[in-house]
Amino acid sequence: MRGRYLNEDERIVIADRRRAGATLQQIAAELGRHRSTISRELRNNAHPVSGDYRPHAAHAQAQARRPRPKTGKIPANPGLRQVIQDGLHLRWSPEQIVRRLRRDFSDQPELHVAHETIYQALYVQGRGELRRELAAALRTGRAMRRPHRQAQQRTPRMATPMVMISERPAEADDRAVPGHWEGDLIIGKDKKSTIGTLVERATRYVLLVHLPNGRSADVVRDTLIDTMSSLPEHLRRSLTWDQGGEMAGHGAFTATGIPVYFCDPHSPWQRGSNENTNSLLRQYFPKGNRHLRPQPRTLRRRRRPAQRPPTQNARLGHPSRAPR
Missing domain, CATH: 3.30.420.10 (Ribonuclease H-like superfamily/Ribonuclease H)
Structure with a gap:
C-alpha cells in the first residue's frame, strides 16, 4: 500500500527509470505520484558531488532527515527572529513579513521562510494556543488557531452518502x-x-x-x-x-x-x-419563549381614517368629493 512518503521500492523504480531516460511525468504516472514529488526527490536526495541518484543511499538519507522534533529555522537564526519581531510590532501579518523578507533580503535565502513557519513559531504547539505576550501581535486578535483542512481531509457530516x-x-x-x-x-x-x-x-x-x-x-x-x-x-x-x-x-x-x-x-x-x-x-414561536409554545397575539382593530365632510360645489349645485 502506498504511503505518504516514498518507500525504498519506489526509489529503486525512480533510479531505474531515470537511467532508462524516462521523463519525470512518466515516472510519476507509473508510481501514481505527483510530478513535483519525483522532482523534489531527485533534487534533495541525489549525490551531492556526482549528482547521481542512488536509491538505497537516498532512502537512508530521507529516513535520517525525517525524525521530529527539529530546531526551527526562526529560533536558530537570531537575525531572522529580530526581523520577524519588528514586523509584528508594526502590526504586519505573517504573509506581509514573508514578502518583505524576500524583497529586502533577496540575496540571503537563509532569511526566507514561509508564513506557516512564523505561525508555528508563535503558537504553542502542545495546546494550539497563542502565548499571552504575543496575543496582540496578530491583527486578527485570535488567541486560538483555526485549522484549515483540505476538503478531502474533512470529516464527512453524513455517515451515509447524500442523495442530492x-x-x-x-x-x-x-x-x-x-x-x-x-x-x-x-x-x-x-x-x-x-x-x-x-x-x-x-x-x-x-x-x-x-x-x-x-x-x-x-x-x-x-x-x-x-x-x-x-x-x-x-x-x-x-x-x-x-x-x-x-x-x-x-x-x-x-x-x-x-x-x-x-x-x-x-x-x-x-x-x-x-x-x-x-x-x-416565527411570529407564533418567538425566540424568547424557551418552550416554543404558541403565543397569543393581540389583534388591533385598524382605525379607519376620518371622513371629511363633502364640499359644496357652487357651480354644479351638489356635493363633490374632497380633493385627494
Whole structure:
C-alpha cells in the first residue's frame, strides 16, 4: 500500500527509470505520484558531488532527515527572529513579513521562510494556543488557531452518502402529486429549544414536530419516523432537507421507504415552501419563549381614517368629493 512518503521500492523504480531516460511525468504516472514529488526527490536526495541518484543511499538519507522534533529555522537564526519581531510590532501579518523578507533580503535565502513557519513559531504547539505576550501581535486578535483542512481531509457530516435534490423525481418539482415534503428546524433562544417543521409541497399542509429532547441526529431521526409513519402511505413519497447535521441519520430514515433529498449548500430557495412557512411561524414561536409554545397575539382593530365632510360645489349645485 502506498504511503505518504516514498518507500525504498519506489526509489529503486525512480533510479531505474531515470537511467532508462524516462521523463519525470512518466515516472510519476507509473508510481501514481505527483510530478513535483519525483522532482523534489531527485533534487534533495541525489549525490551531492556526482549528482547521481542512488536509491538505497537516498532512502537512508530521507529516513535520517525525517525524525521530529527539529530546531526551527526562526529560533536558530537570531537575525531572522529580530526581523520577524519588528514586523509584528508594526502590526504586519505573517504573509506581509514573508514578502518583505524576500524583497529586502533577496540575496540571503537563509532569511526566507514561509508564513506557516512564523505561525508555528508563535503558537504553542502542545495546546494550539497563542502565548499571552504575543496575543496582540496578530491583527486578527485570535488567541486560538483555526485549522484549515483540505476538503478531502474533512470529516464527512453524513455517515451515509447524500442523495442530492437534482435526483428528486419530476412529480415533486411540479407539485402535481401530494406526498412530497420539505423539512427544517426552528431553533429557539440560545439554542435551548427546537421544533421541526414539515410542509407538504402540493397542499402546503404543515406538520409541527415536537423535539423536547434536543436536536441530535438520533432524536430527529426517531421523531421524524414516528411523525411520518402516522401519515397515509400515498402521502409519504419523499422528504427534502438542507445539509444540516441533524439529518446525519438519514440512512435509517430512508430505510422506512421515504427517500431523503438534500439541497445544495446555501440554497434556501430549493425549499421555498418550508422557508416561507418558517418565516410565518416565527411570529407564533418567538425566540424568547424557551418552550416554543404558541403565543397569543393581540389583534388591533385598524382605525379607519376620518371622513371629511363633502364640499359644496357652487357651480354644479351638489356635493363633490374632497380633493385627494
